[in-house]
Amino acid sequence: MNYRHIYHAGNFADCMKHTLLVTLLQHFLRKDSPFLVMDTHAGLGRYDLESPEAEKTGEYREGIGKLWSEAPDSPLSPWLELVRKAGGPRYYPGSPLLASLMLRPQDQLICCEKHPQDKRTLYRLFAGQTNVSVHERDAYEGLRALLPPKNARRGLVLIDPPFEEPGEFDRLAEALQTIRSRFATGMVAVWYPIKHRTPVRQFHTNVELAGHRNVLVAELLMRPPHNPDMLNGAGLLVIKPPYGFAEQAQLQLDRLKTALGAFEAIVSELVAE
Template identity: 40%
Template sequence: MKYRHSFHAGNFADVHKHVTLVALMQALQRKAKGLLYVDTHAGSGFYELSREGSAAAEWRSGIGRLRDVQEGVAAPEIAAYLDTLGALDRRLGGRGGYPGSPLIAGQLLRTQDRGVAFERQAKEAAALRMTAAPMPRLRVEAGDGFQGLRAVLPPPERRSLVLVDPPYEESTADFARVTTALDDALQRFETGVLMVWYPIKQQRETAAWRATLEAHIVRPLLHAELRLYAADSRASLNGSGLVIVNPPYLLAERMREWLPALYAQLAVDARGGVTVREREARTGTR
């Protein structure tokens, strides 16, 4: 497996995913009771942001853009994400760069919370373990995150937030694995909050997968997309999608404000857009 998240770190999809991650974590932390955070595909946790060539500079149209307009950030969720990045950077000694999901979530863990991050590539897992050393509440496991997820659910805390963020290198297989993993996770713990990221390249393909996923799941869902390019564009990534199962109360309502605000700051031309769509629980046992 050759996937290197460093090429994509801080791009618009990372920004979309991580603003949502911070918003979800903070929504769940309105209750004092501890929670378990699980990152099934963690990555190395920290990425230098290259100043060179276009392929290595995806971050410029993501976090680079957002930082430029920081002064004007109106939505509290976007501000909370930027504040979290700032606090994390200070905690890591002011290295700059861009953090990955396990460190962003790790930064937000309270003393009553804990986190487990799975990463299959041994080198990346070792790098994450080193960077996460100042975060004793975050455990790093080198191994398969789909299998690992089965081992940690249901959590003794009876509250959890799981991020499923595979590389989609073998996209058909990864989409199928995600469907199976969500199904299994909900059988083990039906009220856990799950967030899945997916790439939007060919919109028809992703829409078909989403329809299958939604048919499998009876729990409430929130589907959110941030598209920078038209569906038929040849850009390697036209949009970033998230499916959130068991979304916290008012998340969708808030997202209808901050996602368009985020889009306004990242938009390339007028052919992109956003979607925020809720689906109520369907009748059934799961």
């Protein structure tokens, strides 16, 4: 399958993922020391919601399209302010663009994108931004090649696969081992789809069996996860979350649940079944 995120940009899963990503990155801004953000599946960086592809599915209407009228004191405001800064409501920023808008001169963003055309688009987007680098390479190979960072002991690795091939959860579990061996001080955030509970439960079990500790799971379900043919929800697994993140994430997911008419919003420590 040739996955193109433009069909799904700005949907409920994007809103959930990006809200939590901004909250995680705000943690690094509390100190002057530099930090790294590595985005392993960077995509295009910015998506035109008036494009034929986005209009074909209209998924953004049930995501970002419902959130523009949020009050200034909404828990979602830090993320929404960046979306507007990036060109919203027409242009929706992906995770690399959101991260780049939060960087200071001493911080660094590394983007990996294996599709040549998308890599060129991403490269043009960040032209002239010296603390952003774009690499045309496989995400998991990039972890081995580009970690640890040279000039930062702090950082976040975001892994956000398209799940277009079987075995993605197994590759994620292996990637977490690679990161732990090469960037032990780093934080990790892994996005995953929730269609049916069984693959997610097995992934959580594998993470625990591998010895990862201090793991938080945030999930937003639009409907009960009973139909494996539908995207029923999305999750973000965070290793080494900052102090206070669980409470912030729960407030944000609760607001998304209400605004989007979701079924369930859960933030909890990982306890594999």
